Amino acid sequence: MAIALITFLLGSGIDYLANLESTVGLDTLFRLRGARTPPADAVIAAMDEASETRLGVGQDLTRWRGLHAGLIRQLQRQGAALIVFDLQFIVPHPDVDAALAKTIKGAGNVLLTDCVQKFRHGTEDYYGREECSENHKEPAVRKEGNVGQPLSEQLVAMRKISAAPALIQSVLDHAPFVLVNDAQDATVREVWTYYDALAETPSLPVVVWLNFLRRGGGLNNGLDAPLSHGLTEQRRRCLSAKDHRAENSTEKSMLEKRIDDVICGEDSRYLDYYGPPHTFRMESYSDVYEGKAADLQNKVVFIGKANRLFASGKSDYFQTPFTDSRSGRMAGVEIMATQFANLAEGRFVQSPLPPWLPQVAFGFFIGLILTRLTGFYGLLASLLAGGAYAGLAFGCFSRYGLWLPVAVPILLQLPLSWLIALSWSRRDLLNERKRILDFVRQVFPQWMHFLPASPGQWYPEKSAAQMSSERYVRALCLATDIEGYTSVAAQHSPREMWELLKSYYQVLGLPVTSHDGVIANIQGDEMMALWIDLCSDSQRHSACLAAIEIDQAVERFNQTSTAGRLPTRIGLHEGEIVLGSGESGGFRFYNPFGDTVNTASRIQGVNKFLGTKILASKAVADSLTQVVCRPVGKFRVEGKNEALELVEIIDKASGGNDPNDLLYRKFAHGLQLFQQGNWEQAELVFQNILNEHGNDNPSRYYLELAQAYRQQPPADWDGILTLEQK
Structure with missing residues (x-):
């Protein structure tokens, strides 16, 4: 999830700044796909270099106007469905x-392009075709009051300028068609x-497409001619009522739904280009004019400037995803034909999902891998997953x-994921190395001189004489032993x-390891764990929690084990130990040594007498508030002259009142009477505990001792129990 989030945010940020997905991703998809066959309905009559020479008109567009009437009549004889001029009149x-x-009126199927003029603050910075810009420079907006004061730099105005009145009144329809400015490259x-900036005016390709459908009998929406006016009204109704497209949508045909989507949907679409320039069928203007072009019946013929040879620096030629040094730019009339063909096919380039969703999913999947x-x-x-995507x-x-989206996932998210995963694994490796070093430092300090000061280093050439063979530390020892191990092993x-x-x-x-302890030794059914180099309270708290969790884990293990139960006793003691190494028979061994280790093992053995599971010396649990414990008496264990005051570790403190608190207070009172030699009163207290609270093993142990001592009191009683067995 971290990899998915980080790569998505960084990739999206770079894409936002550099428009990477369009400039690299989409263009690459077009080039990899290559050209595809455009619909046969669209034909371009190109005002090309050959026509300029054969008709003697040169590049002056005003000299072509006298030929257009003859061209229209020729197309009428050929049976063209619509004639579309991408020219200014x-x-x-x-x-x-x-x-x-x-001638236009007689043909009844001619459509003209309106010019769109875009400019800023007053009469400056005009954008538009030459005739449009040169002949219409009056401001589109004015300020009241001080007329000489310039308009705001932020104000951008657009207006539509139609053909000369004599021509516009004769055409079937007219509408604007605007592409990016040449100068922007x-x-x-x-x-x-x-x-929408021109009061919801439809573009010329949309008007051409719907007129083409109407002539073929595929449009039955009741719009009057010219269609452009009715389309504007429909668009306005859609924008004022967002649910307009949903009305009776299930009763409409696929074509009607496509029409509704164009009228009521987004105001711009990504073109699905068919290929580089001249992918469409393109006839020379002169060939059409002279009747040399065949098979134009029921075709939409687009007429406009389109050079056969690439010539840089000319206006009305534009870069497309297929533009390179060989193909050159595409004429505006061919882009118009492309939009018409996309409308006819019902296929524009579109995203099936929100762009962020595939990027997040890709980042998550790569991160998972x-x-x-x-x-x-x-x-x-x-x-391989990136390649498959x-x-x-x-x-x-x-x-x-x-x-x-392909550019962001493949070019950004994939390498970023590698970098993050590498950094993360490096972090994990360093953490693991630190954990190993801490373990070695605590348990096997004699190895520390072998270990590297930084990754990549190693010192095996250092001799054993340079290494310390022992280390004195204050440690807390946890000893465990399996009750009845011999009988279990025999089975x-x-x-x-x-x-x-x-x-x-x-x-x-x-x-043990989850509470910062280390396992120092395992022999048969016994385990010794250590807590070293922590502050006293911290290592006491960690060791007691580990003991409680060991007891709980063993209980769960015994409930599920089919091979036999392994009830476990635990003892805890704190003191000085030696972490040292030695040799025996040519083999080197490493172990903790000292009385503290032996005492922890002896304390563990006292559980056998008291019927408890976890015992600790009083100092271990003295200052802890996070665990529930109770004193269980003073003992002289085998091999030690000093008495040990022991406590039973019962459970983690819950923060509320312990339901056994009364039992523990009664036990403490009975223990005090017992240690004072008041056997009869102690016997009554322990018997009362068993009667009122059920089985309590330490109470039963002391009840039996009190009964025995009442009959035969021990000599020189000092309140300490001496255990002759382990």
Whole structure:
């Protein structure tokens, strides 16, 4: 999850600043897919270099206007469905406009392009085609009052300028078609279907497509001619009522739903280009004019400037995802035909999911791989997963025009995931090394001179003479022993006993290590754990919690074990020990030594007499408030002259009133009477505990002793019990 979140945020941030997904991802998908066949309905009559020469008009667009009437008549004879001019007819030419208007009106299927002028603050910074900009420089907005004061730099105005009145009144329809400015040198990826900044005016390709459907009988929505006005009204109704498209949607055909989506949906779409320039069928203007172009019946013929040879620096030519040094830029008329073809096919480039969702999912999946598989295998698996995702994205794009993000996942998220996983594994490695060093420092300090001061170093050449063979520390020892181990072992084969003990010591080891202890020694059914180099209260608290959790874990183990129960007794004692090494028979061994270790083992053995599970010397539990404990008496254990005052560790403190608090107070009172030699009163107290509170093993032990001592009091009684056995 961390890898997914970090890579998503960094990738999204870089994509936001550099537009990486469009400039690299989408363009790469187009180039990998290559060209695809455009619909045959669209044909371009290109005002190309050959036509300029053969018709003697050169590059002056005003000289072409006198030829358009003849071109329209020729297309009428060929049976063209619609004739679309991607040209400006703004400046009147009285000598030819009357004949051209008459021909246009007679044809009844001609559509013209409106110019859109965009400018800032007053009359400065015009954007638009030459005729539009040069002949319409009056401000679109004015300030009241001081007319000479300039308008705000932030104010951007747009307006639509139609063809000369003589021509506009004769056409079937007209609408604007705007692409990015040449001077911006930007790649055209998106086009407008509606210009909401121009009062919801539809773009010319949308108007052409719906007129084409109407002529073919596929449009039955009751719109009057010209369609552009009705489309504007429908768009406004959609924007004022967001649920308009949902009305009766189940009763509409797929085509009607597509029309509704274009009218009421987003005002821009990503073009699904068919290939580099000249992918569409392109006939020379002169060939069409002279009747040399065949098979134009029921075709939509787009007429506009389109050079056959790439020529840099000319206006109305634009970069596309396929633009390179060989193909050159694409003419605006071919981009118009591309948008019409996308509308006819019902296929634009679109994202099937919110862009962030695939990126988060990709980051999570790669993170899952890198955290489950380490090293080379994780790298290889994540690389294969990235390749599979790239293949999926390419397949969806090629087949359906669906655009899944590829640049951010492959170029950013994947290497970032590798870097994060590497850093994380390095961190884990250093933490593991620190844990091992701490263990060695506490248990086997004689090895420390071998260990590296930093990763990558090792000192095996240092001799044993340079190493310390012993270390004196203050430690807290935890000793365990299995009750009735001999009888359990007699019932199993050595291998069965080994399997049982292996599982048993795994259960014992986890509470020790989770509370910062180390296992110093395991011999048969006994284990010794140590807490070293911690402050006294901290290591006492950790050791007591570990003892309680060992007791609970063993109880769970015994409930599920099918090989036999291994009830465990635990003893805790604190004091000075020696961590040392020695040799025997040529082999070196490392162990904790000292009276503290032996005393912990003897305290563990006292559990056998009291019927308890965890005993500790009084000093271990003296200052702890997080555990529940009670004093259980003073004892002289075998091999020691000094008395040990012991407490029973019962459980973790819950923070509330302990339900056994009354029992513990009664026991403490009975123990005090017992130690004072008041056997009869002590006997009454312990008997009362058993009657009122049920079984309590220490109370039963002292009850039996009190009864025996009442009959035969011990000589020289000092309140200390002497145990002659382990």
